[in-house]
Amino acid sequence: MPIKFLPGIALLGTISGLAGAEEPSPLPQLEAYQVPESWLQPVPPLKIGDNTWQIGTEAITSLLLKDPAGAILIDGGMVQTADHLLGNLKALGLQPSDLKLILHSHAHADHVGSLAALQRATGAQVVTNAESAILLASGGADDIHFGDSLLYPPVQADRILHHGELVTLGKLRLQVHFIPGHTPGSMAWTWQDKVDGKTTNIAYVDSLSAPDYQLVDNPRYPDIVQDYGLSFERVGQLPCDLLITPHAGASGWHYRARAVQEKPTDCRAYADRAQKKLERQISAQKVTQSARGHAGP
Template identity: 30%
Template sequence: MRILIVLASTLLLAVTGAEAQTLKDLMADMVKKWDAPTEPFKVIDNIYYVGTNGLASYLITTPQGHVLIDTAMPEATGQIEASIAKLGFKISDIKYLINTHAHIDHTGGLAEIKKDSGAQMIAGEKDKPLLEGGAYPGQEEEDLLKFPPVKVDRAVREGDTVSIGGVTLTAHETPGHTPGCTSWTTTARDGDAARSVLFFCSATVSLNRLAGKGITYPGIVDDYRKTFAWSKTQHPDILLAPHPEMYDLPGKRAKIADGAPNPFVVPGEFNSYADNLEKLFAEGLAKQTAAAEK
């Protein structure tokens, strides 16, 4: 997680004119890490990891069809499709595509996979124009952050659900990272136990401008605060997120063993993570506010 925050902070400095590497150089370095391939695997029950080494994508399977949550960079779409096939599932059986938030590293393959699968595209209502425009909010002219536009078939708000084959996913508005950032909850079987699962959107500051001229979007600071307040009401057994390092996917994956307790079941992990994000947000806001006042 710390690596992600440092990289994101460095990117923000580059965008605002700090003397370091350019945004292009930094993006190239990050993309190289993000695009590295990895083997797909079962996380728990019918939830599978089909993303790259650095960007998460999740396949939820059912007898009536599947759900794919997020993709990766545009050039990694073939990896995701190959991973799904390697697990024995068909792209044509994906009925719903869900996007947590409209940034290139999680939307790059949506248009292609939607075309290949015929799936319905679902996303947060306030991210719909971003997905259909293929641009980063507040930096619509930055080519490095653009992605293939995708038509949103259904825009969701707080409490809306997606159901298929006995699986129900519930949408939760967690704005800030993007205006329509949407987290999703569901349950998964773990032996005889039912585990609550949270697919968290994100609440990092990343490239977002929180203060001064050119803020990313009006109301962004209040949106982050709403999300942090919401996070205190959630207590999932399993945290899943868009970037593997956010929840130590590599470490947990290495501990998977037949008959052993599932290492992804960590009650309280999300709350600790969210508390740390809130502190980092406060620090970022203070720094940006101080810089804007100079």
């Protein structure tokens, strides 16, 4: 049988060789996930529609949908925002137990960091898809692009969705749309609400960006480019009178004293802009890859 643990034997030899040598430096400290202050700046409940409220922070969206049967939360922001969100529920006349369902866009720490605490405090059911459920259960560990750098308290899913499925509570009817790319489990949500007295198709659409992602020959996500292409097509076809995004600025929103969309955009334009940026990233990576190949070993 082959001998195992040869690397360990070599390491022991190296360690023994250090006897009498200069003491090695301490290992580095862990670094916290640092984010812009606007991601953590609390805002009061801001009305978007008759039943739709932004209750998150200045730059990160957390939407609360209200109905006499209870409330639905979409996204919870960073770990630090749980108490703030519960406070905004109270400001809207709701008790923690009134929150019945927790949905989300994608399972990164800046959008689902508080969900475990909210789930405990409210008893609400977490509703997601299979891809996101795995990342939620691991607390963000072993992320395809970020490894273990975006950790948060693990969250257990209560219901697993299929693409196109409806989620209902009282008169609230939301449809989920799978838009893989930013993460394999990224989602968009659509519903109707009255905005300024007019029935409006609202689309809450996940990020379509690829921040420093490996797009060419990614061994962990071989179909990443194809998935983005599918998502651009789906987003462009959503019912979308009013677009809202997890990062407010991506769809022109500013959350301060009021929720204001200073630079309105629609889903088609949002998808087209993201597609052009992705194509530039792919071209740049192919050039870099080709240059490395010509450089040789």
